[in-house]
Amino acid sequence: MNAPLHLWLIPLLPFAGFLLNGILGRGLPKWLVTTVALLAPLAAFGVVLNAAAGFFGFGPATGSLPYIETCPIPWIDAGVLHVNFSFVLDELSLVMLLVVTGVGFLIHVYSVGYMGDEEGYARYFSYLNLFLFFMTVLVLAGNALVMFVGWEGVGLASYLLIGFYFNKKSAADAGKKAFIVNRIGDFSFLIGMFLLLANFGTLTFSEIAAKLGMDPGWQGGVVTVIALCLMLGAAGKSAQLPLYIWLPDAMEGPTPVSALIHAATMVTAGVYMIARTHVLFDHSPFALGVVAVVGAATAVFAATIALVQTDIKRVLAYSTISQLGYMFLACGVAAYSAAIFHLVTHAFFKALLFLAAGAVIHAIGGEQDLRKMGGLWKKLPVTFAVTTAGVLAIGGFFPFAGFFSKDAILYAAFLQGPGGKALWFVGLVTALLTSFYMFRLWYLAFLGKPRGESEHPHATPWSMQGPLVILALLSIGGGWIGMERFGSFLAPAVGARTAEGGSAQLELILSIVAVAVALAGWFVADLMYRQQPARAEELAAAYPGGYRMLAHKYYVDEIYGAVVVKPLLGISRYVLEWVVDIGLIGGTAWLLAGIATLTGTILQRWQSGNLRSYAAWLAAGAAALLLFVLVPWDAVLASLTAIHLGIAGH
Amino acid sequence: MNSLLAQEVPLSWYLLLSAALFALGVVGFLIKRNLITVFMSIELMLNAVNLSFVTFAHQWHAVKGQIFVFFVMMVAAAEAAVGLAIIIAVFRARATLAVDRIDLMKL
Amino acid sequence: MHLILFMVFAGFCLAGAINLLLQSHPISSALSLIVVMTSLAVLYLLLGAEFLAAAQVIVYAGAIMVLFTFVVMLLNAGREERTMGSGVARLVGFPAVVAILATIATVILQAQGLGSAGLKDGITSTEELSTVLFTKLLLPFEVTSVLILIAILGAVALARHGDGERTAGK
Numbered sequence: 060m061n062a063p064l065h066l067w068l069i070p071l072l073p074f075a076g077f078l079l080n081g082i083l084g085r086g087l088p089k090w091l092v093t094t095v096a097l098l099a100p101l102a103a104f105g106v107v108l109n110a111a112a113g114f115f116g117f118g119p120a121t122g123s124l125p126y127i128e129t130c131p132i133p134w135i136d137a138g139v140l141h142v143n144f145s146f147v148l149d150e151l152s153l154v155m156l157l158v159v160t161g162v163g164f165l166i167h168v169y170s171v172g173y174m175g176d177e178e179g180y181a182r183y184f185s186y187l188n189l190f191l192f193f194m195t196v197l198v199l200a201g202n203a204l205v206m207f208v209g210w211e212g213v214g215l216a217s218y219l220l221i222g223f224y225f226n227k228k229s230a231a232d233a234g235k236k237a238f239i240v241n242r243i244g245d246f247s248f249l250i251g252m253f254l255l256l257a258n259f260g261t262l263t264f265s266e267i268a269a270k271l272g273m274d275p276g277w278q279g280g281v282v283t284v285i286a287l288c289l290m291l292g293a294a295g296k297s298a299q300l301p302l303y304i305w306l307p308d309a310m311e312g313p314t315p316v317s318a319l320i321h322a323a324t325m326v327t328a329g330v331y332m333i334a335r336t337h338v339l340f341d342h343s344p345f346a347l348g349v350v351a352v353v354g355a356a357t358a359v360f361a362a363t364i365a366l367v368q369t370d371i372k373r374v375l376a377y378s379t380i381s382q383l384g385y386m387f388l389a390c391g392v393a394a395y396s397a398a399i400f401h402l403v404t405h406a407f408f409k410a411l412l413f414l415a416a417g418a419v420i421h422a423i424g425g426e427q428d429l430r431k432m433g434g435l436w437k438k439l440p441v442t443f444a445v446t447t448a449g450v451l452a453i454g455g456f457f458p459f460a461g462f463f464s465k466d467a468i469l470y471a472a473f474l475q476g477p478g479g480k481a482l483w484f485v486g487l488v489t490a491l492l493t494s495f496y497m498f499r500l501w502y503l504a505f506l507g508k509p510r511g512e513s514e515h516p517h518a519t520p521w522s523m524q525g526p527l528v529i530l531a532l533l534s535i536g537g538g539w540i541g542m543e544r545f546g547s548f549l550a551p552a553v554g555a556r557t558a559e560g561g562s563a564q565l566e567l568i569l570s571i572v573a574v575a576v577a578l579a580g581w582f583v584a585d586l587m588y589r590q591q592p593a594r595a596e597e598l599a600a601a602y603p604g605g606y607r608m609l610a611h612k613y614y615v616d617e618i619y620g621a622v623v624v625k626p627l628l629g630i631s632r633y634v635l636e637w638v639v640d641i642g643l644i645g646g647t648a649w650l651l652a653g654i655a656t657l658t659g660t661i662l663q664r665w666q667s668g669n670l671r672s673y674a675a676w677l678a679a680g681a682a683a684l685l686l687f688v689l690v691p692w693d694a695v696l697a698s699l700t701a702i703h704l705g706i707a708g709h
Numbered sequence: 710m711n712s713l714l715a716q717e718v719p720l721s722w723y724l725l726l727s728a729a730l731f732a733l734g735v736v737g738f739l740i741k742r743n744l745i746t747v748f749m750s751i752e753l754m755l756n757a758v759n760l761s762f763v764t765f766a767h768q769w770h771a772v773k774g775q776i777f778v779f780f781v782m783m784v785a786a787a788e789a790a791v792g793l794a795i796i797i798a799v800f801r802a803r804a805t806l807a808v809d810r811i812d813l814m815k816l
Numbered sequence: 817m818h819l820i821l822f823m824v825f826a827g828f829c830l831a832g833a834i835n836l837l838l839q840s841h842p843i844s845s846a847l848s849l850i851v852v853m854t855s856l857a858v859l860y861l862l863l864g865a866e867f868l869a870a871a872q873v874i875v876y877a878g879a880i881m882v883l884f885t886f887v888v889m890l891l892n893a894g895r896e897e898r899t900m901g902s903g904v905a906r907l908v909g910f911p912a913v914v915a916i917l918a919t920i921a922t923v924i925l926q927a928q929g930l931g932s933a934g935l936k937d938g939i940t941s942t943e944e945l946s947t948v949l950f951t952k953l954l955l956p957f958e959v960t961s962v963l964i965l966i967a968i969l970g971a972v973a974l975a976r977h978g979d980g981e982r983t984a985g986k
Contacts, residue, residue, distance in 0.1 A: 667904075669904075669905075671904075671905040671909075672904035672905055672908075674905065674909065675904050675905040675906075675907075675908040675909030675912065676904070676908060678908075678909050678912035678913055678916070679908050679909070679911075679912040681912070681916060682911075682912040682913075682915040682916045682919070685915070685916055685919045685920070686915060686919060689919050689922075689923055690919070
């Protein structure tokens with residue numbers, strides 16, 4: 060018999076942390092706030108480990124996955140719609156939960172050091188716990204509606220945390236932008252849910268999978284539409300084209316927030332959602348193709364922008380978008396396990412890179428411009444070491460974590476026919492660019508002569524260094540489980556697509572090509588930023604138009620502003636405000652009032668005060684009454700019609 | 710001679726007379742310019758109605774018709790008393806009995 | 817006989833009513849009204865209502881019209897002044913009167929089952945009247961006396977010299 064796992068504790072503990080710190084946090088001493096804030100994710104992580112241990116054979120046997128927990132209180136029971144609060148723990152959600160709670164806990168610890176001097180310390184941790192609550196709900200959800208609750212919730216937490224420094228206008232605007240762009244994706248998700256409900260009658264993932272499996276008639280058509288709607292929702296959350304514009308702006312938030320939400324967990328929710336509903340995508344090759352193309356395009360697009368960014372966090376943000384593109388590409392070629400594998404390794408090294416960047420920023424007093432850094436390898440040795448590990452991991456060098464996951468994706472893409480080979484090539488180009496800009500960051504920030512104001516950098520507290528080291532170790536060894544074992548582990552949850560035409564040799568050749576490309580990128584970066592630092596500016600000066608376009612992120616924000624935002628605002632101000640609000644509604648009110656006043660003015664003349672006219676109207680009224688009662692009107696009307704007909708007849 | 714003396718009057722004539730008196734009362738109410746004269750036209754209307762009541766009492770041999778006339782007379786008397794008192798009060802306030810000049814109820 | 821009496825006194829009624837309309841001095845109108853009232857008393861008698869005939873003369877002609885005359889004299893009401901007429905009264909009122917008269921006349925003339933009155937018809941005795949009045953209709957009778965009491969009080973209150981009139985007189 061299954062020992063109960065109490066999955067509901069996983070979201071509940073962070074929620075309790077949120078409530079405590081949120082309501083009472085201001086009055087509590089700092090050590091208490093910290094304890095509550097750290098205890099929540101740690102306890103959640105503990106529950107997850109307990110569940111994991113049960114399935115891997117350690118501890119009491121808890122039966123087999125998937126493990127479903129449903130709240131006994133029904134949620135929605137209205138006509139066709141029956142939805143319950145149900146949590147499902149299967150291989151996929153288990154992996155995700157380990158990442159979310161594990162990396163989440165590390166980032167909480169890091170935040171203790173990073174945000175130690177900030178005002179709003181308790182508020183920060185309550186928001187962070189709130190985020191964890193919603194994220195775990197999203198991951199554990201057994202049906203689309205519970206997932207949507209988590210989906211929206213993480214969007215809310217993201218907004219709160221991006222706009223954490225709410226006194227800064229840019230931060231507040233960034234929060235708004237993130238939320239609004241996410242709404243577009245959410246709307247698409249909602250449409251997808253409606254279509255699911257209309258066609259399958261249920262929102263529970265397992266039931267939908269069962270229905271799709273039973274009837275082979277489900278191909279293309281409505282399944283494609285649903286899949287595309289879901290994909291658009293995922294694109295909003297995971298910052299893919301065309302809804303990626305919020306992620307770079309989201310760097311206004313504190314760096315640990317960028318690490319947790321905009322690198323490791325929230326932005327991966329889109330990929331997770333696609334993996335969860337993979338059955339739908341499997342039945343629609345067109346949707347899969349769209350996902351793959353969008354992913355590949357985003358990957359290379361974002362990588363090109365990252366080449367010329369000067370803010371350290373912006374580089375990492377575009378890098379995140381690019382890596383998410385890889386994950387989408389993997390989903391698009393139905394290699395869901397590879398996507399999740401890359402999700403996990405990316406969580407490790409991207410969180411590491413962000414936290415390291417945070418350590419750098421914290422150490423040099425808030426400076427984020429790469430052009431003003433340099434020569435920090437001596438002053439921040441630990442940070443330098445871990446950053447090196449992260450850069451090597453993201454570059455895809457053997458034997459670091461990124462190598463295994465990225466290669467799995469490129470290999471799966473290559474096997475998908477001619478289109479797949481094109482995607483593989485795009486992925487390869489992106490790998491080149493990734494390696495280049497990451498090493499560029501490495502050189503600019505740590506090596507070379509110090510270009511910034513050379514004040515003595517702050518020491519990094521152990522609360523920040525600890526998680527850095529742990530994440531570095533994970534970045535190094537996180538991929539050693541290997542794609543095969545990982546894929547077979549996840550297979551019950553996401554299916555396993557046997558690749559045709561594959562062989563171990565092809566895989567080896569492709570891996571070597573990828574590593575060679577990454578080395579080439581390193582070499583060029585070395586050339587431009589260490590050996591001949593002036594080359595970078597010369598190159599930029601040689602192609603001013605291209606450089607400007609990249610530096611301005613292809614002017615996408617400006618285009619959106621002109622095409623979408625301005626017209627909407629114009630319509631609101633001029634059409635809705637003037638025409639509808641003032642004109643129609645105000646006009647109607649004015650008209651009604653005018654009619655009433657006019658009627659009053661006309662009828663007022665009747666009240667003349669003249670007794671005789673009153674008497675006359677009395678007499679008229681009496682006459683009317685008498686006529687009405689005494690005259691047989693039907694007979695009169697009948698005789699009148701008879702007369703009329705008689706006259707007409709003649 | 711006998712037939713002439715013994716001739717009966719159809720009751721409809723009484724009723725027509727009553728209607729005529731009533732109409733004359735209304736006309737007086739409309740065209741007279743002195744407040745007291747207007748009030749007298751009202752009394753004329755009441756009397757016309759009394760006549761028709763008595764006529765119908767005769768038609769159906771109902772005593773109640775005549776008793777109603779009795780009550781009408783009582784009420785008319787009370788009304789005349791109070792109405793004339795009001796006219797006196799109005800005269801004291803406005804120093805005129807012309808109907809057209811008493812238009813305090815004008816909006 | 818009945819017919820002749822009817823014709824004569826009906827003629828008096830109509831003549832008095834028309835005279836009331838034509839006279840310009842209120843006292844002349846009052847005297848015409850007295851003529852109408854007494855003629856009506858005779859008509860009541862012709863219809864067999866002896867008590868009512870007496871009451872008509874005593875109450876209406878003898879009390880109410882006297883009251884009217886007193887008020888005319890008290891207020892020194894003179895000939896009617898020429899004031900601006902009311903166009904509405906003529907435009908709306910006269911057609912209304914004509915309509916009322918025409919409707920009622922039509923109904924009366926088309927009514928069936930109306931009898932006729934003659935000298936040989938009996939007279940309702942006062943005893944008959946009072947039997948019904950003081951037994952079945954006792955309550956309305958008592959209420960009427962209360963009404964008259966109220967009227968007296970009202971008339972006294974309204975017509976006396978109060979502070980209001982003093983200030984209005986200024």
